[in-house]
Amino acid sequence: MIMAKTTLQMVSSGSPAAQYLAGDELFQQRARAALPLLVRQAMQSTTVFYSDLAAEVGMPNERNLNYVLGYIGDALESLSKDWKESIPPIQCLVINKRDRLPGEGIGWFITKKEDFRKLPRKEQRRLVKLELEKVFAYSKWMSVLQALGLAPAKNDYSQIAAKAKSSDATPELRGAGFGGGGESPEHKALKEFVAKHPQIVGLPASLSPGKMEKPLLSGDVLDVFFSQGQDHIAVEVKSARSGETDILRGMFQCVKYRAVLEAQQAVDGVAQSARGILVLETKLPPKFQAIKNIPGIECVDGVTPNG
Numbered sequence: 674m675i676m677a678k679t680t681l682q683m684v685s686s687g688s689p690a691a692q693y694l695a696g697d698e699l700f701q702q703r704a705r706a707a708l709p710l711l712v713r714q715a716m717q718s719t720t721v722f723y724s725d726l727a728a729e730v731g732m733p734n735e736r737n738l739n740y741v742l743g744y745i746g747d748a749l750e751s752l753s754k755d756w757k758e759s760i761p762p763i764q765c766l767v768i769n770k771r772d773r774l775p776g777e778g779i780g781w782f783i784t785k786k787e788d789f790r791k792l793p794r795k796e797q798r799r800l801v802k803l804e805l806e807k808v809f810a811y812s813k814w815m816s817v818l819q820a821l822g823l824a825p826a827k828n829d830y831s832q833i834a835a836k837a838k839s840s841d842a843t844p845e846l847r848g849a850g851f852g853g854g855g856e857s858p859e860h861k862a863l864k865e866f867v868a869k870h871p872q873i874v875g876l877p878a879s880l881s882p883g884k885m886e887k888p889l890l891s892g893d894v895l896d897v898f899f900s901q902g903q904d905h906i907a908v909e910v911k912s913a914r915s916g917e918t919d920i921l922r923g924m925f926q927c928v929k930y931r932a933v934l935e936a937q938q939a940v941d942g943v944a945q946s947a948r949g950i951l952v953l954e955t956k957l958p959p960k961f962q963a964i965k966n967i968p969g970i971e972c973v974d975g976v977t978p979n980g
Contacts, residue, residue, distance in 0.1 A: 685710045693748040702749060704748070706730050707741055710824040710966070711763045712818055717811040719969040720766050723776070729962045738774055748853060752771075752820060756853045760817065761807035767972055769943040770875065777796055788904075828963040859954070861913035866978035867952050868897045873976055874892060874950045876901055883908065891933045913954040921952065921961065926971050927951050952976050 676692035681923060694705050714721050727735035742764040746796040754762045765775050774797055818825060867873050868883040876899055887907075897908035907930035908921045927949030934947035942952050957965065965972055 674977055685852065692824075694744070699739065701744060702730060703730055703737075703741045705821075705823060708737075708745055708821065709793050709818060709823050709964075711745070711766055712814040713826045713967065715763055715808050715811070716813055717967055720768050720773075720966065721966050721969070722804070723767055724770065724772050725962065725966050726767055728959075729966060738767065739752055742776070748821070760813075761811050762804055763808055763814075765801055765804045765808055771902070774798065781813065815942065822930070825962070828967075859913055859914050860910065862978045863898045863910045863912045863952070863954055863976065865868075867908055867976070871899055873952065874899070874906060874971075874973055876906070877950075889930070889933050890937055891929075893930065895930060903944050903946045905938065907931065907937040907947070907949045908952055909949070910952045911954065915953075915955070917958055917961075920955075920958065921964070923951050923962065924965060927970050928968050954978070 679805075682726050684846075694701065694708070696702075705728065710726065710729055723735040723738055727733075727738055730741075732738065746762055749760045749763065752926040757796055768775055772794070787801075792800070864885055868885050869881060870878070871880040872878040880899065880901060883897040883899045883906075887895040889895065894908045896910045899906040899908065906948065907927065907929065909926050911920055911923050915923070918946075920944075929962075930948035931947050934949075935945040937946045938947065948971060950973060953972065954976055955974065957972055957974045964970075
């Protein structure tokens with residue numbers, strides 16, 4: 674709950690937030706903590722998974738976000754009426770990992786008279802895409818926060834970023850017996866384990882094993898590469914030997930790999946559909962949750978080879 678408390682302290686007493694996001698119930702407090710994070714995502718044109726937003730707010734159960742997001746939606750509708758202009762449903766940004774769609778509750782804010790849950794999946798995606806475009810294009814999100822008495826979300830990782838930029842070698846390639854080069858046994862074991870178990874990164878267990886050391890046109894080499902239909906998935910693995918700077922670097926490597934794979938798909942004349950996933954043997958440091966969410970980095974942590 675540390676993140677939630679930090680954000681709540683930004684709400685000034687007697688602010689207009691009392692009108693739109695009032696209340697001392699836990700879900701109401703969390704709504705005031707979550708909205709600045711959603712505004713941050715909207716301004717970066719990036720969606721966020723339920724589990725990732727819950728982790729950043731400090732919620733142990735992501736299912737409780739339904740109450741939080743519904744309250745935010747009600748507040749924005751009230752503000753829209755007072756402003757006499759439409760404010761898009763920013764809660765559309767929060768999506769499920771399973772189908773990459775918002776929760777069913779979003780239907781009330783999108784369709785009004787229609788039952789979103791009963792619509793064909795293709796129609797659901799069309800409606801959500803239209804709303805997301807409105808959310809990303811909306812230029813008054815900072816004014817919305819100001820009207821609600823909330824400050825923008827902030828995240829300072831400058832010190833750890835400086836270390837990551839200045840480090841010229843990765844712990845995965847150092848260690849006794851390697852003379853400053855080569856691959857550590859821990860990294861190799863994790864890489865091989867992930868390649869043989871595609872379900873770790875949300876792919877069908879029946880999928881063919883991933884390819885290790887897959888070269889890209891950029892000159893980079895992927896730890897593991899999976900292909901499922903039109904989807905190309907790059908996986909960067911970090912064993913327990915990796916420290917925070919190496920994990921941070923791995924996060925941004927995933928951003929790069931995703932972009933390179935999409936560029937290669939474009940050159941090949943096929944649909945651009947790529948993902949970059951970071952797999953950690955350890956747990957993702959809490960301080961990195963916001964960094965992961967802003968560009969939409971996928972991460973699977975706590976993966977133990979042969980565990």
